[in-house]
Each structure stands twice: as C-alpha cells, then as structure tokens.
Amino acid sequence: MTITCPRHILIYLVSGTAVMLGLPSVPVVNATSPAAPLVLQGGYLRTQSDQGDLVGDVLIRDGKIEAVGVEIKPPENARRIDVSGCVVTPGLIDARSTLWLTAAARREAASDGRLNILDGVDPLAEDWREVARQGITAVYVQPSGNLGGQGAVLAVAPSRSVDELVICAPAGAQASLGIDGSSSTSRARYSQYDRLKKAFEAAQKYGEQKRKFAEYQAQQKKSAEAKKKGTKEANKPKDGATKNNDGKQDDGKQAGSDTKAPSSAKAASTAKPPTEPTPDPAKEFLLKVLAGDVPVRMEAHREDDVAHALKLADEFKFRIVLEGISHPRSQHRSLLERRSLLVLGPVVQLESTPAYRRRRGDDWLTSLTSEGRRWALATFGEQPRASRLLRVHAAAAVARGAERASVLRAMTTDAAAVLGVDQDLGSLAVGKRADLAVFSGDPLEPATPVRLTLSAGQVVYEANAERPGREVVAERDAIELDLLPAELPARYAVHSTRVLRGGQWKPGRLLIRNGKLTPWKIDKKLPAGTPLYDLGSACITPGFLIAHGSLGAAPLIDDPSEADASHLRAADAYDPEDPGVEALLQAGYLRLGFAPGNVNVVAGAVSRVRIGAANPIQGSPCAVKFVLADSARNSERYPASLAGQVALIHDVLENKGLPTQRFAPAAIRQAHRDDKQQRLAAVLRRRTTALFEAATATEVRAAIQIIEKFKLRAALVNPDDIRPFIDDLVRLKVGVVARPVRVGDYDHYLDGLVQASRAGVNVAFGSAMDPLSTGAIDARLTAALAMNAGLTPEAAMAGLTTGGAKLLGMPNHTCxxxxxxxxxxxxxxxxxxxxxxxxxxxxxxxKMAFAGKKAADDKMRKLASVMPAAAAE
Amino acid sequence: MYRFAIALLVAFHFGCGSTGAEDLVLMAAKAYTAHGPAIEPAVIVIRDGKIAELGAKIELPAGAHVVDLGDAVLVPGFVNAYSQMGISGGSSELTRELTPDFEVLAAIDWESRAFREAVDEGVTTVGISPGTDNVVAGIALAAKTHGKELRRRVLRPNAGLVMTLASDPRSRNRSRSRPDSIYVRQPTNRMGVVWMLRRAIQGARRDESASGVLAEALQGERRIYCVSRTHFDIETIARVAEEFDFAPVIVGGEESHRLAELLATRKLPVILGPLRTSVAAGTEQTDPVWNRAGVLRQAGVQIAMSGPSLLEQARFAVRFGLAADDALRAITCVPAGILGIDERVGTLQAGRDADVVVLDGDPFEFTTNVQAVIIGGAFVVPPDRRTREPGEANQTVGRHAAGSQSRPAPQRTQSGPNSP
Incomplete structure (x- = not known):
C-alpha cells in the first residue's frame, strides 16, 4: 500500500499513539559502501527547501543528495529502503552540544580566544550512537570561558580521526558574558566585558602592526628592487655616457637632496621601521572574526550583558550570534530590530538550573522567535549524550507556543543558517550532504522512534524493529470546539471521540453530576436539561499520577537525626499553597504519591494526595518508604554503609529497632512508637506498599532480598538499571517507579523499563524533587521517552494512571x-x-480548576487545521 | 602451548557432538593436589561440578568429554583468605566502634570487576571481611569468585568474626575534625582500641544471656580473626586472647616473624597481608622481612596468604625461603581450612569442588602463566567452549593456534560454572 493522501499521514502524526510499537532497537551500523547509491522510497519528505512537504523519494550518491522528488527512478545498483509511512527530515542539528568532547575539554576555558575545540575532540568516543539513535546528525561544539576560541560543527557518525568529523571549522568564536561564577557583581560583569573588548582591541592592534609591517616589507622590497634596477641603470650609462650626463646628474641629485633629504633623515632618526609582530594564532583567529569570516557566538542572559554584547558587535563590526538570552527585557526590542541570529535552549531544564536561567518567563521562547525569525534550537548539553534529548526541547518549545514548523526549522535549515553551514546541511535538496533522519511519526515528539539515520549517505542508525504500524485513527477533519465555560453547572455532560477508558481511546460521553462522574452511552438520552459540551476529538483522560514525588518539600519532611524515621508522615508537610502544586495541576497531574525524601533509611510514610481537591490528603498512608541508596548513608549517625542500611531495615521489620535517642516527653515517645509499630505492621501484613529507593545493582539486589524475606508488597523507586532483576521482579510481583530521565543517562536505563514492562512488571513514573524546576513534565516525559525505546502506549498510559495507582495500593477508581x-x-x-x-x-x-490560556485555544484549532493544510501544499 | 591448542581442538571435536551433563575429563602432565604427593601424569574426572576421581591412570567413563591439556600442570583453585572484594556502599559501619553483627553479605556487588580480576589470576574462592575501621568489625564470609547463582556462590555466610587490634579504628574518630558533631566516635588512640576490645569482650563474657555474635565467638562457636600488623599489636592480641581464652587468626601480621615462637606455641595461624617489598612504610611503619613466611613456617606456624596476586606472593615466599609445598598450601588448603570450607575447596581430591587452575609449567616458576581456570567444573578462563557452536569453537582454536607464541588472553565471561 502506498500512501497517497498526505492528510492521513498527518492525522497519524497527530495521533502518535498508534505507531509506538517496536522491539528495543539496537543501533546497527551498516558499512554501506559509499559508492552504492541509496534511495529512500515513498517517505513523507519534509524537505525544508522550496519543495516543501511531499510524498516522494530521495536519491543519495557519494554522500550527497542527488535527487529529491516524486517517483525517482533509482539506478540499477541502488540499495532501496522503503520508508513509506515515515517522515523524512534533514538530519537534526544541535546548535550547542558537548558531544565528542573529552571531560576536560568540556570545562576548558580561556579569555583570549586561544582554544580550538578540535583539540579537545575524542573521535573514538561512543556517545554518538545514542545521539544518532534520535535522528541528530550534526552538533556545534565550542570551548568555554569569556572568550574561549574556535568552535566547530561536527558530524554524528563513527570516525577514526577528528578530520572525519569536521563539517565546518572554525564555525564560530565562543564568547560569553555573565555566565560564570565570577559574574555575581556588576564590577565582575564589567571586567568580563572589558576583557572581551581588550582582546579585540589587541587583535586589531596586532592586525594593524601586521599590516604596517607588510607594507613596510613591500616597500623595502620595492625599494630594494628599485635600487637594484637603479644601480643597474646607473651602471649602464656610466660605462657609455658618463661624461655627457655627469653635470646633469649631479644637478638632479643636488636638487633632490635639497628637498627630500632633511625630512627623510628626520623620519629615520625619530620612527623605527615597523617590526614584525610575534605570530599569535589566537589573534590571527580573531582577525578572521573581525574580518567577518567567522561569527562570534556570544552567550548572554541578562539585559546588561546582551546590551554589552551588541555594543561590542557594533564597535568591532563582527558578526554576532547570540546564545541563551534568558532575560532580555529592555534589549528585547533591539534584538528583534537587528534581526540577530539566536541560539536558544534548553527549553526544559531536566536537572539543576543555573542562576542565569532561572525564572525565565513562560513566553521567553515565543517572544524571541515570532515572525519567522531565524533561530537555532540547542540542548546546551553539559554531557555528551545530552544531545539525544534535542527533540524533548523541541516538543517543549511547541508546548510553550512556538510554531511546529518553526521549531523543525530551528533544528534543520535555520540551525544550518545560524551555524553558517547552510551550503551543506539543513534541507533535503540536491547537492546537500546526505544527512537524513527517518521518523516513524512526528519528528518533534520525543516519543517517536527513529527508524533510520544517515550521515553523509552512510547508515549510522537503523532500528531493527518491525515496521511501525500505519494505522490511521479515523477522525473528523475539522474540530469545532464547544469550549467549556469557566463556570461549569452542577450537571453537565462532555462528549469526545477520544475518551480514555479501560486503557483505550473510545468515543464517549461523561455525565457529571454534583462532582461525581458517570460514563454515559452515546446513544442513551441524557437527563433533560443537561448541557452537552462537544469537545470533538480532544483527548479526555483521568488526571495523571506521579507515583513518587516530594514537590521539593523533602527538607520539610525529613529529620535526618535518626535513620529510622518510620514515624514521619509526608502528609504532615503537604502545603496546598505550594507553587509546585499549581504547577502539577496545570500539567495535568491530579494524583500524587507524596513521599518523604531520601536522607533516612526508613524515610517515613507516603501519603495519597489529590491535587487541587478541597481535602487533598486521602486516607491513611499508602506506603512506607525505605532508602537503600547512598543518600541515606551518613557518617554522622548510624548507618554509614549499605550493609548497615540493610541491617537497620531488618531490625526495624523484625521490631528490634533501636530506641530513639531524641529527647521527647514520654507521651510523645510512646505515640511515636505506636505509630511506628502500626505502620510497620501494615507493611508486614501487605496492607501498605513498601517502596524501596535503590539505585545501583547492589542496592536493588539488597532490596529484593528484603522484599523476598519479609514477603512484602513492594515497589522499587528510582533504580538505575533493572535489566538483571526482571525475573525477580516478576516472581515477587514488585513494581517499579521510574525516575525521570537524566541528561547523562545511557539508553539502557529506558531499555530496562521497556523490558520490565514487557515481562509484566508494573512500571509507574516518579518525579524529580521540585516540579517548578522541570516544568512538571518529567513523569510524562519519562513515559514518552520510554515509548521511544519501545514501551507500548498502553503501558505508558497505565503507568501514569491506573497501573501506578495499583502499585501504590490506591482504590480502584483512582485515575x-x-x-x-x-x-x-x-x-x-x-x-x-x-x-x-x-x-x-x-x-x-x-469544577473548572484550570483553563489553558488563549494561545492554547488558538493552537488547539490549529492542531486540526494547520497540519493537513501544510500537507496539501 | 601449541600442543595445548591442538589438544583443545581435538577435545572440541569429540565434545561438540554430545550433549547433556556428561563427565569432563582433564588430562595433564602433572597435578599438585595440596593434599598428597603430586600425580604424574594427571587425569581428573569431573562430574556435576565435583571431582569424581583423580589419579595417574584412570579408566575413562564412557561418553566423557576429554580435554587433554598436554604439558599443563594442575593445581587447586587458589583461596584468598582475607579481602574486601566487591563490597559496595562502605566496608565498615563507621558510625560505631563495635559492630559484631555487621554483615557485608547484603552489600556485595557480585558483578564487581574485582571478582573477574581475581578469577583471571586463578583465585576461585575468597574470604570477604568488613573493613578495619571498627574495633569489632563484623562477620566475614567465604564465596566463590564466579558463578551465576549467587546462592551457590556463597560457601559460608558465616566464616567468623573480624576484630581490629591495630591503629586503624582510631583514625575514624571525628570529634576533633567535627567539634560541632554530637556523634563522637571512639577510640582516639591505640590503647583506646585495646581498651574497647577488652571492655567488649568482658561485656560479652559477663552477660551470659547476651545473644551476641561476640559471645558466641568467644565460646569457640565462631572463628575469630584479628587484624594486627605490628609486633606489639600481635603481642597484645595474643595476651588478650590468653586472658579470655580464645585463639584468633592473625590477619596482616607484617611483623609476625618476630613472634614466630609465640605464635607457634599458642597455635595461632597467620594470614599474611598483601605483599610489600618496600621497607618501613604505611601508617604503622612496620618492618617486613622478605622471608617472613619462611620464618613462620620454620617455627611451625600455620600460614595463609591474602591480597592481590596470590600466586606471585607464593612465588616470592618460595624465592626467599619457603618450601614450595608449604607455599602452595598457603594459598589453597590452609586458607580453606581457616575459613572452614576445606570440605569443599582447597585441595584436588575426590568429592571436592572441581576448582582447578591450569598452569603451563611449575607453579613457582616466575615465567609460568595461568592458562585456564575451572570453577565448579566449568572453564571460566577462557570461557566454557563446550556451550559454543562447533564453527565458533574452531574459530577460537584457530586463533589460539595462530598466536601460539603467547598464552590465550584471559577472557571474561558471563557464563555460569554450572551451565551445561
């Protein structure tokens, strides 16, 4: 079957769930001979060139794209790959990465432009595999510091030498203002600006000196030649015509010396002849920058730094590409007016946030990128593998209101333009380097697996999965929305063609009466006078669950003085006014396993929280948390070792725990003791879940042994790699609460979750400590990335809803x-x-607890209409 | 070497066709059993991971898988009596001084690289002890260095109680570096170590009902190990032992040669620590003598060895005066006896685990290499080839034959000793 109707593909993109099948993919690198032409047939080509989007073929020969179009006749010897039903884009570009860099090179900094990033590249590093697996084919890398030096665009492909990797070098001159540790005071900031200025002035001076010396040399040469000629000429006539010209020559000399000699003598005595400057490669490079051959890549975030950067660019007339721009404020307008090239990212901050990126406005990205301005998306990865998450930032950019098409351009054609490599990269056009990515769905979605990645015509990643299904979810072409009113009546019904019930998307109606839910058959008549809101094909789901999270309140819950804190209850520290709660609610999470932190071995009781409800704490604690991870080892109190942690948990569960050393009145001590005993008895009777936080293999094994010995109903929290333990988890019916994906993770973390889920392990999703720092998307993101690695959409959805609830022993109707x-x-x-x-x-x-902003309304309409329209072109 | 490769090739040829748990027969030029006289030539029949029969001439069981190792010399798998191998997340519970019931069993990373390195050197069994930061450190165990099933790897979860009478425990005192901490740890000096030990023992003795590990050990139900290196520490523990009537195994014993007579008369065995050839060094400034092992043995002290490069240590001891026989016993049956697992490992005898090291010459010749290691009847180094496809096996042999100038590089494997 060939797809003839592009609209269907797009619908299929929108309804991405149908495609995420597939076995765990192992990167397969085929050494395709570069001589053999390759043709990708029948893909939905998003060329990013004048050709627009079309269903067609791409012919590749000798590492270049030879033809793009409909039904290209491939040469006889061509390898053909059927990519029908897939989306083909130019290989994605991460405009700021640390891929290929050694650990030392990632930190190396300078303030005179002397570094060349190619000196810090390790061409044998293996991290490229995981990056290629996500469709990224080129990265920009650079040194760090105030004025670090030369950056380069590198390929994402196997290599034996640095030269093989280089696509363009030098591609930029790295500079930054106000991002390092010494940027805290305005004086320190000014000195950074001053250093940059001095460096460029020094380069100018060097250039001037060089120029003068060259002129002088040229002059010397000329005069030497002239002298030679002169003497020759002078000698010639001397032989024959000395007598005739004698008097005349003398006259001339006399006359000349009268006018010139005094001045030249004076000049010779006062000014030395220009000397040759000591050759300085750093300044030579800055001369190229000043000549406009290489742009300056200036990272600046605060308005004053941005202003300084622009001022420098004006003063020295270099080309400038600005990075970061978290808080442009007053400089916003001038940035827009100057049409500055921008490199923006990371859109979501997965781990710690540097001070200069904190509190970026929600419209940070859209305000800088509106009106078709050229910008490049970047991960700003601090670890080489971070570039694999480029599409996470792309999707987050769309979620923040950026245009889908613009975001795709920011990873392809616009990124190439910003990096100055648009001759070679960025679009599917004849003569371009054959860097391509083939996606089994929407390229902007992290959940979409990549089928094929090509670098210079060579297959660098090929999913060995079965062809993803091409099932197209039938839906109406245009969605006309009956938007819900802000004040919902006491009784109403909603209708949608996609309601999540029993793990499936089905058309359905929900009748809401006095805050309670009743599923209602579509053909059944609603009670008289019930308003029915038709939501078209908008997805309706129960609120999602974070199976393990502390909302950043862990320090409030934990009392680190004694490792057995089984009397603590996380619920006692729950603050419904916490900004994190609102962040979770707006992100669609309505249930939370609210857990204590991880500094105590028996951390305390986990409570069920209904986010946003009038009475958020639900019943008695649903789990007790034990920590075997190293965070609970503390040499200031027992235990300080893993073996000690295990011994303590044994003692506590055998009711041999140590008496508390804390001072408290007898009555309170007794109350604590009672609490403990009651709670642990419930764990031993399997009435509440035991959550074991364990990261390393040894910790996980220790947890499994405890679970087995005491026959607990249990789940692992935040394990790093569960692949060796899947049999045990299945046998003991132990669930897993997956931690958020970290920037430095290897793919086997997600592969482990997928394998466990396939084997029947209940996999739910946890959250990082503070929802504000991650935009509260992390649990959903983990699920999406696990789908990318092969988790079924059903399992992913269950993990966020009923599966997770079951794992925590929540009532059946939860989620x-x-x-x-x-x-x-x-x-x-x-x-x-x-x-x-x-x-x-x-x-x-x-009742309406949150309604998306106006922008979201527009987007929702667009979602239905824009995409097919783009395809029709 | 070349013959060895050919022999393997022949062996595969016979072995590949048959399936199931058939007997494995090793044929070699010689075997030192660490039990009786050497057997020459040597034939060992291995059945179900155990040595079924061994001798110079044996009727081969029908259908057996015969591996002719040619000139090779067989010795029992080595036993490293004392180590902290694979312990993760801290080897001591250093928030307290006395942790007699501290067990490292739950905190061992069985996939640790240290185990694989030990296997490569021919070490098949290892004693794993808690660290030396505490006066009474905890419970040691004995385990195999390789095996798929963890349960079967642990030979004895309870191989004895470890104490430290050395200067190590005082170095963990934090009351000076952290005056703000309310968790003050003792002792602060070496005499404090002795005081704490004596007090602990007195406490355990006095309190009859105490279900303590320490009390059990003092009653002789558990082996007691004491880490002591200097001669005065060894003397002190000998005195304390006499006072309270127990017989510890001295671990470390760097200056034990100065007390050889005392140790011999009191029948205190010594596990010598890692080999150190430099003069007075370390925090305790001990003064080791190169013929330490020879002097001790001469006096009649039972010695075992521990630490990395066990075979090299034994060779070193032989080089400076220890009898070759005693040297082999010091890395095989003596440590096995101390750990209380000599019914399983430490000698080549019928009924013992088939843990065999294949050497390409005399064990104490410095140029002799470890060619293969068999644990529980399965080749671990190089990996068990019987599970491979015939083509694959031939390929491997071909490679060995090609590089016959050097020994086959030790290969790491995940395959279990009991895999068919």
Missing part, C-alpha cells in the same frame, strides 16, 4: 473514568503522551 469516581479529568490539546501537548482544561470535582 480512572469510572462511575462514582470524583469528576476529576483533563482535556488535552493533543495526545497526552506527546510532550508538545498540554492540558487544555483541568476539571476537579466537576
């Missing part, structure tokens, strides 16, 4: 749209496992 459950649900502006989508409405107890 399910079933009759009698509280009317808590979320209406999404797309597929919920697509990171680019956001909740449109969040309803709690039948």
């Amino acid at each position: 399910a749209l079933v009759g009698g459950a509280p009317a808590d649900f979320v209406i999404w502006d797309g597929m919920p496992l697509n990171v680019s989508c956001r909740p449109k409405y969040v309803v709690i107890d039948g």
Whole structure:
C-alpha cells in the first residue's frame, strides 16, 4: 500500500499513539559502501527547501543528495529502503552540544580566544550512537570561558580521526558574558566585558602592526628592487655616457637632496621601521572574526550583558550570534530590530538550573522567535549524550507556543543558517550532504522512534524493529470546539471521540453530576436539561499520577537525626499553597504519591494526595518508604554503609529497632512508637506498599532480598538499571517507579523499563524533587521517552494512571473514568503522551480548576487545521 | 602451548557432538593436589561440578568429554583468605566502634570487576571481611569468585568474626575534625582500641544471656580473626586472647616473624597481608622481612596468604625461603581450612569442588602463566567452549593456534560454572 493522501499521514502524526510499537532497537551500523547509491522510497519528505512537504523519494550518491522528488527512478545498483509511512527530515542539528568532547575539554576555558575545540575532540568516543539513535546528525561544539576560541560543527557518525568529523571549522568564536561564577557583581560583569573588548582591541592592534609591517616589507622590497634596477641603470650609462650626463646628474641629485633629504633623515632618526609582530594564532583567529569570516557566538542572559554584547558587535563590526538570552527585557526590542541570529535552549531544564536561567518567563521562547525569525534550537548539553534529548526541547518549545514548523526549522535549515553551514546541511535538496533522519511519526515528539539515520549517505542508525504500524485513527477533519465555560453547572455532560477508558481511546460521553462522574452511552438520552459540551476529538483522560514525588518539600519532611524515621508522615508537610502544586495541576497531574525524601533509611510514610481537591490528603498512608541508596548513608549517625542500611531495615521489620535517642516527653515517645509499630505492621501484613529507593545493582539486589524475606508488597523507586532483576521482579510481583530521565543517562536505563514492562512488571513514573524546576513534565516525559525505546502506549498510559495507582495500593477508581469516581479529568490539546501537548482544561470535582490560556485555544484549532493544510501544499 | 591448542581442538571435536551433563575429563602432565604427593601424569574426572576421581591412570567413563591439556600442570583453585572484594556502599559501619553483627553479605556487588580480576589470576574462592575501621568489625564470609547463582556462590555466610587490634579504628574518630558533631566516635588512640576490645569482650563474657555474635565467638562457636600488623599489636592480641581464652587468626601480621615462637606455641595461624617489598612504610611503619613466611613456617606456624596476586606472593615466599609445598598450601588448603570450607575447596581430591587452575609449567616458576581456570567444573578462563557452536569453537582454536607464541588472553565471561 502506498500512501497517497498526505492528510492521513498527518492525522497519524497527530495521533502518535498508534505507531509506538517496536522491539528495543539496537543501533546497527551498516558499512554501506559509499559508492552504492541509496534511495529512500515513498517517505513523507519534509524537505525544508522550496519543495516543501511531499510524498516522494530521495536519491543519495557519494554522500550527497542527488535527487529529491516524486517517483525517482533509482539506478540499477541502488540499495532501496522503503520508508513509506515515515517522515523524512534533514538530519537534526544541535546548535550547542558537548558531544565528542573529552571531560576536560568540556570545562576548558580561556579569555583570549586561544582554544580550538578540535583539540579537545575524542573521535573514538561512543556517545554518538545514542545521539544518532534520535535522528541528530550534526552538533556545534565550542570551548568555554569569556572568550574561549574556535568552535566547530561536527558530524554524528563513527570516525577514526577528528578530520572525519569536521563539517565546518572554525564555525564560530565562543564568547560569553555573565555566565560564570565570577559574574555575581556588576564590577565582575564589567571586567568580563572589558576583557572581551581588550582582546579585540589587541587583535586589531596586532592586525594593524601586521599590516604596517607588510607594507613596510613591500616597500623595502620595492625599494630594494628599485635600487637594484637603479644601480643597474646607473651602471649602464656610466660605462657609455658618463661624461655627457655627469653635470646633469649631479644637478638632479643636488636638487633632490635639497628637498627630500632633511625630512627623510628626520623620519629615520625619530620612527623605527615597523617590526614584525610575534605570530599569535589566537589573534590571527580573531582577525578572521573581525574580518567577518567567522561569527562570534556570544552567550548572554541578562539585559546588561546582551546590551554589552551588541555594543561590542557594533564597535568591532563582527558578526554576532547570540546564545541563551534568558532575560532580555529592555534589549528585547533591539534584538528583534537587528534581526540577530539566536541560539536558544534548553527549553526544559531536566536537572539543576543555573542562576542565569532561572525564572525565565513562560513566553521567553515565543517572544524571541515570532515572525519567522531565524533561530537555532540547542540542548546546551553539559554531557555528551545530552544531545539525544534535542527533540524533548523541541516538543517543549511547541508546548510553550512556538510554531511546529518553526521549531523543525530551528533544528534543520535555520540551525544550518545560524551555524553558517547552510551550503551543506539543513534541507533535503540536491547537492546537500546526505544527512537524513527517518521518523516513524512526528519528528518533534520525543516519543517517536527513529527508524533510520544517515550521515553523509552512510547508515549510522537503523532500528531493527518491525515496521511501525500505519494505522490511521479515523477522525473528523475539522474540530469545532464547544469550549467549556469557566463556570461549569452542577450537571453537565462532555462528549469526545477520544475518551480514555479501560486503557483505550473510545468515543464517549461523561455525565457529571454534583462532582461525581458517570460514563454515559452515546446513544442513551441524557437527563433533560443537561448541557452537552462537544469537545470533538480532544483527548479526555483521568488526571495523571506521579507515583513518587516530594514537590521539593523533602527538607520539610525529613529529620535526618535518626535513620529510622518510620514515624514521619509526608502528609504532615503537604502545603496546598505550594507553587509546585499549581504547577502539577496545570500539567495535568491530579494524583500524587507524596513521599518523604531520601536522607533516612526508613524515610517515613507516603501519603495519597489529590491535587487541587478541597481535602487533598486521602486516607491513611499508602506506603512506607525505605532508602537503600547512598543518600541515606551518613557518617554522622548510624548507618554509614549499605550493609548497615540493610541491617537497620531488618531490625526495624523484625521490631528490634533501636530506641530513639531524641529527647521527647514520654507521651510523645510512646505515640511515636505506636505509630511506628502500626505502620510497620501494615507493611508486614501487605496492607501498605513498601517502596524501596535503590539505585545501583547492589542496592536493588539488597532490596529484593528484603522484599523476598519479609514477603512484602513492594515497589522499587528510582533504580538505575533493572535489566538483571526482571525475573525477580516478576516472581515477587514488585513494581517499579521510574525516575525521570537524566541528561547523562545511557539508553539502557529506558531499555530496562521497556523490558520490565514487557515481562509484566508494573512500571509507574516518579518525579524529580521540585516540579517548578522541570516544568512538571518529567513523569510524562519519562513515559514518552520510554515509548521511544519501545514501551507500548498502553503501558505508558497505565503507568501514569491506573497501573501506578495499583502499585501504590490506591482504590480502584483512582485515575480512572469510572462511575462514582470524583469528576476529576483533563482535556488535552493533543495526545497526552506527546510532550508538545498540554492540558487544555483541568476539571476537579466537576469544577473548572484550570483553563489553558488563549494561545492554547488558538493552537488547539490549529492542531486540526494547520497540519493537513501544510500537507496539501 | 601449541600442543595445548591442538589438544583443545581435538577435545572440541569429540565434545561438540554430545550433549547433556556428561563427565569432563582433564588430562595433564602433572597435578599438585595440596593434599598428597603430586600425580604424574594427571587425569581428573569431573562430574556435576565435583571431582569424581583423580589419579595417574584412570579408566575413562564412557561418553566423557576429554580435554587433554598436554604439558599443563594442575593445581587447586587458589583461596584468598582475607579481602574486601566487591563490597559496595562502605566496608565498615563507621558510625560505631563495635559492630559484631555487621554483615557485608547484603552489600556485595557480585558483578564487581574485582571478582573477574581475581578469577583471571586463578583465585576461585575468597574470604570477604568488613573493613578495619571498627574495633569489632563484623562477620566475614567465604564465596566463590564466579558463578551465576549467587546462592551457590556463597560457601559460608558465616566464616567468623573480624576484630581490629591495630591503629586503624582510631583514625575514624571525628570529634576533633567535627567539634560541632554530637556523634563522637571512639577510640582516639591505640590503647583506646585495646581498651574497647577488652571492655567488649568482658561485656560479652559477663552477660551470659547476651545473644551476641561476640559471645558466641568467644565460646569457640565462631572463628575469630584479628587484624594486627605490628609486633606489639600481635603481642597484645595474643595476651588478650590468653586472658579470655580464645585463639584468633592473625590477619596482616607484617611483623609476625618476630613472634614466630609465640605464635607457634599458642597455635595461632597467620594470614599474611598483601605483599610489600618496600621497607618501613604505611601508617604503622612496620618492618617486613622478605622471608617472613619462611620464618613462620620454620617455627611451625600455620600460614595463609591474602591480597592481590596470590600466586606471585607464593612465588616470592618460595624465592626467599619457603618450601614450595608449604607455599602452595598457603594459598589453597590452609586458607580453606581457616575459613572452614576445606570440605569443599582447597585441595584436588575426590568429592571436592572441581576448582582447578591450569598452569603451563611449575607453579613457582616466575615465567609460568595461568592458562585456564575451572570453577565448579566449568572453564571460566577462557570461557566454557563446550556451550559454543562447533564453527565458533574452531574459530577460537584457530586463533589460539595462530598466536601460539603467547598464552590465550584471559577472557571474561558471563557464563555460569554450572551451565551445561
């Protein structure tokens, strides 16, 4: 079957769930002979060139794209790859990465431009594999510091030498203002600016000196030649015509010396002849920058730094590409007016946030990138493998309101233009380097697996999965939305063609009466006078669950003085006014396993929280948390070792725990003791879940042994690699709460989750400590990335809803749209496992708890209309 | 070497066709059993991971998988009596001084590289002890260095109680570096170490009902190891032992040669620590003598060795005066006896585990290499080839034959000793 109707493909893109099948993919590198032409047939080509989007073929020969078009006749010897049903884009570009860099090179800094990043490249590093697996084919790398030096665009492909990797070098001169540790005071900031200025002035002076010396040399040469000629000429006539010209010559000399000699003599005595400057490669490089051959890549975030950067660019007339720009404020307008080239990212901060990136406005990205301005997306990765998450940032950019097409350009054609490599990269056009990525769905979604990655015509990654299905979810062409009113009546019904019930998307109606939910058959008549809101094909799901999270409140819960803190209850530290709570609610999470932190071996009780509800704490604790990770080892109190942790947990569960050393009145001590005993008895009777936080293999094994010995109902929290333990997990019915993906993770972390899920392990998703720092998307992001690695959409969705609830022993109706459950649900502006989508409405107890902004409304309409329209072109 | 490769090739040829748990027969030029006289030539029949029969001439069981190792010399798998191999997340519970029931069993990373390196050197069994930061450190165990099933790897979860009578425990005192901490740890000096040990023992003795590990050990139900290196520490523990009537194994014993007579009369065995050839060094400034092992043995002290490069240590001891026989016993059956696992490992005898090291010459010749290591009847180094496809096996042999000038590089493997 060939796809003839592009609209279907796009619908399929929008409804990305159908495609995420596939076995765990192992990167396969085929040494395709560069001589053999290669043709990709029948793909949906997003060429990023004048050709636009089309269904067609790409012919590749000798590492270049030879033809792009409909039904190209391939040469006889060509290798053919059928990519019908897949989306083909130019290879993605990470405009700022640390791929290929050694650990030392990632830190190396200078302030006179003397470094060349190619000297810090390790061409045998293996990190490229995981990056290529996500469709990224080129990265920009550079040194660091105030004025570090030469950056380069490198390929993502196997290599034996640095030269093989280089696509363009030098591609930029790295500079920064106000981002390092000494940027805290305005004086320190000024000195950074001053250093840059001095460096460029020195380069100018050097250039001037060089020029003068060259002139002088040229002059010397000339005069030497002239002298030679002169003497020759002078000698010639001397032989024959001395007598005749004698008097005349003398006259001339006399006359000349009268006018010139005094001045030249004076000059010779006062000014030395120009000397040759000591050759300085750093300044030579800056001369290229000043000549406009290489742009300056200036990272600046605060308005004053941005102003300084622009001032320098004006003064020295170099080309400038600005990076970061977290808080442009007053400089916003001048940036827009100057049409400065920008490198922006990271859109989501997965781990720690540097001070200069904190509190970026929600419109930070859109305000800088509107009106078709050219910008490049970048991960700003601090670890080489971070570039594999480029599409996470792309999807997050869309979620923040950036245009889909613009974001794709920011990773392809616009990125190439910003990096100055648009001759070679960035579009599917004849003569370009054959860097391509083939996606089994929407390229902007992190959940979409890559089928094929080509670098210079060579296959550098090929999924060995079965061909992803091409099932197209039938839906109406245009979605006309009956938007919900801000004030919902006491009784109403909603209708959508996609309601998540029993793990499946089905057309359905929900009747909401007095804050309770009743699923309603479509053909059944609604009670008289019930308003029905038709939401078209908008997805309706129960609120999602974070199976393990502390909302950044861990320090409030934990009391690190004694390792057995089983009397602590996380719920006692729950603050419904916490800004993190609102962040979770707006991100579509309505249930939370609210857990204590990880500094105590028996950390305390985990509570069920209904986010946004009037009475958020639900019943008695649902789990007790034990920590075997190293965070609970503390040499200031027992235990300080893993073996000690294990011994302590044994003692506690055998009711041989040490008496508390804390001072407290007898009554309180007794109350604590009672609490402990009651709680641990519930764990031993399997009435509450035991959560074991364990990271390394040894810790996980220790946890499994304890679970087995005491026959606990248990789940592992935040394990690093569960692949060796899947049999044990299945045998003991132990679930897993997956931690958020970290920047430095290897793919086997996700592969482990996928394998466990396939084997029947209940996999739920946890959150990082503070939802504000990650934009509260991390649990959904983990699910999406696990789908990229092969998790089924059903399993991913279950992990965020009923599966996770079951793991924590929550009641059956938790996170399910079933009759009698509280009317808590979320209406999404797309597929919920697509990171680019956001909740449109969040309803709690039948009442509107959050309604997306106007921008989201527009986007939702566009979602239905824009994409097919683009395809029709 | 070349013959060895050919022999393997022949062996595969016979072995590949048959399936199931058939007997494995090793044929070699010589075997030192660490039990009786050497056997020459040597034939060992291995059945179900155990040595079924061994001798110079044996009727080969029908259908056996015969591996002719040619000139090779067989010795029992080495036993490293004392180590902290594979312990992760801290080897001591250093928040307290006395942790008699501290067990490292739960904190061992069985995939640790240290185990694989030990296997490469021919070490098949290892004693794993808690670290030396505490006066009474905890419980030691004995385990195999390789094996798929962890349960079967641990030979004895309870191989004895480890104490430290050395200067190590005082170095963990934090009351000076952290005056703000309320968690003050003792002792602060070496005499404090002795005081704490004596007090602990007195406490365990006095309190009859104490279910303590220490009390059990003092009653002789558990082996006691004491880490002591200087002669005065060894003397002190000997005195304390006499006072409280127990017989510790001295671990470390760097200056034990000065007390050879005392140790011999009191029948205190010594596990010599890692080989150190430099003069007075380390925090305790001990003064080792190169013929330490020879002097001790001469006096009649039972010696075992521990630490990395076990075979090299034994060779070193032989080089400076220890009898070759005693040297082999010091890295095989003596440590096995001390750990209480000599019914399983440490000698080549019928009924013992088939843990065999294949050497290409005399064990104490410095140029002799470890060619293969067999644990529980399976080749671990190089990996068990019987599980491979015939083509693959031939390929491997071909490679060995090609590089016959050097020994086959030790290969790491995940395959279990009991895999068919």
